[in-house]
Amino acid sequence: MATSNRLENLKQKFTSDSTSWGSLLVLALxxxxxVLxxxxxSHxxxxxxPLIS
Incomplete structure (x- = not known):
């Protein structure tokens, strides 16, 4: 019981971490x-x- 609970907690933590890292990556890109x-x-x-001008 304790092992499955621990695995479930790890799975939830990894899922939430990967989601936040993904959104940070999209924001950084x-x-x-x-900026580019x-x-x-400016230069x-x-x-x-030709498409823009």
């Missing part, structure tokens, strides 16, 4: 993309792309 676009725009490199 979004911020990095936004801002840098490209005028985005205006050389």
């Amino acid at each position: 979004g911020i990095a993309t936004l 676009l801002m840098v490209l725009f 005028g490199w985005l205006m050389n792309i």
Whole structure:
């Protein structure tokens, strides 16, 4: 009984940790993309792309 309870607690902890790490990864990728676009725009490199200009 105690072993199955311990395994269940570990499973729940791992699931919640992986969910929070996944959302942090998505947030970090979004911020990095936004910063990259801002840098490209400030240097005028985005205006050389035919689809945007």
